[in-house]
Amino acid sequence: MPGDRIIFGAAAIPEPDRDWLAAVERLPVESIWQGGHVLPPGPTGEAITRLALMTAWTERVRVGAAVLLLPLYPPVVVAKQLADLDSRSGGRLTVGVGVGGEFRHEFDAVGVPLAERGPRTDEAMWILRTLWGGGPASHHGAFFSFEDVELRPVCPPAEPGPRMRPGGPPLVVSGRRERAMRRAAHLGDGWLPYLVSPEAYARSVRTIEEEAGAAGRDLAGFEWMMYLYCSIRRDGDRARDDVARFLGSAYGDKPRDMLDRIAPAGTPDQVAARLQAYVDAGVRHFVISPAAHDDTLEVVRLAAEEVLPRLSVPASVG
Template identity: 30%
Template sequence: MTMPVMEPNLDAATLKAWARAVDGGPFSSLCWGERMCFDNPHSLTLLGALAAWTDRVRLVTTVIVPQLHDPVMLAKALATGDVISGGRLTVGLGVGGRDEDYRAAGADPATQTMRGMAERVAVMKRVWAGEKVTDAVLPVGPPPVQHGGPQLLVGTIGPKTVRSAAAWAEGLAGTTLDLDAERENALFDVARTAWAEAGKPKPHLATSFWFALGDGDEPRDQVHRHLRRYMNWIPAEYVDAMAPTTGWAGTDDQLIDVLRRFEAIGADEVHLIPTSSNIDQVRHVADVITEFA
């Protein structure tokens, strides 16, 4: 389950209640994403809070854009989060799709590439391995609880990105807009092949989609409202055109059916992305998915 970090008017009580509800439910992971030019919480600050508010679920960034950060500072922050969470951190990384975020962070748009991301991953892995990245007396710490650092996933929807990430990632943190399981399975096959060719164990395969649960037209309307707000860098008429087929909206039984489709293609996880901060949604989903626990 993903935190409702892209919803308006969030406060500490709402975020804490969601974290506690997810940790107490049948969910395997608690996820959240990163943006700069938006009013979502700062991802690394939120990591510390989520680590303190939860005890069981894995904490998964979906995704952090390393090019928006100094890689040594990012490695230190993530290692700290791994320590506070007791080794429950998984780090999804992506290049990001918004130039405005790069400009706001003072980052170089020329680094908005897989190569730019891989270069920063290499620095972070050196930090987590305890290597000195400067001539300082001591290396940058703290050492992460997980040997070699947190599990790394690549956030992607394209095969080229998957192939290039096989050298450093342990799996995928993908996204499906139209819930086409066959197309997602084709991407999973690219990953399976790339990981095998790299001599690595089979990749962790995760995908995600926006959701709204309920009867009638309201769930689809809820997804539409969310997309209008979240995709504010895209002309509204384009968002309106894609909204009827983007994400998922439906009933309890229909949610089970769609999750079964992704289970059938070998997905290890589906990261559900809420389109409302109403905590009744996460409690409702928790009741629906108990058969997967």
């Protein structure tokens, strides 16, 4: 079952910025996240490039990919890149994994059939863990094969210095469908859905727990996370306008009542009430993604300083 501590992370929207990251590190925020596409429709960053910037420009927080579209990448190459980043950052990396698919041209351009993105992701997760396990490794799967290779993460020069954690960084699974829940239950170190209601999150918790139980897997240490688009302002109407402008057209001009179920907006009191419903459903680590085109630091600051203290784990858990 989910644990007894609630923590907040933040998404570096729209791009990682050194001053923004420094300001967020001074807040009660424990992680910072960014993802990215290989061939996005606009001039926005790619996930591993953004991770490199964020690990270099931060000192304290965990740094996460939300998300890395794993089927677009050769898994042996990405295993080395992520191992080096985890080592250089002192073991601060977490990798959110997704299958993508919204931009078919990305898959066509890298020679990956769209229909194979799920099984390729599963196999790639096994490969990452195999290579991060240390020592010579072999793998012969449906899509990838190698024999007796060894991945050696970069060793920072300082002694004693930071190193990649034994077994590599955690892999948390993103998505909304049951296939993603099954992937989290069997292969993931956590669950990181997005654009779901508290009721849908509670159903996902049950599905993952049932799937893991049937497989004989103990979910001790599993992270129950939520990537949450939201806006928090002193002026609640401004916050709701933020979300409508930021998400409405991008997700099919959804009506405001539907957006409110999946992307809370309002004053700190109003948003805290909405987030408490997610906590009751099982969320313990929120990644606050400002659904706003300006003043995103204010959204994160109000979340960390005024929303987080209002949340509490249900008394039956602990």
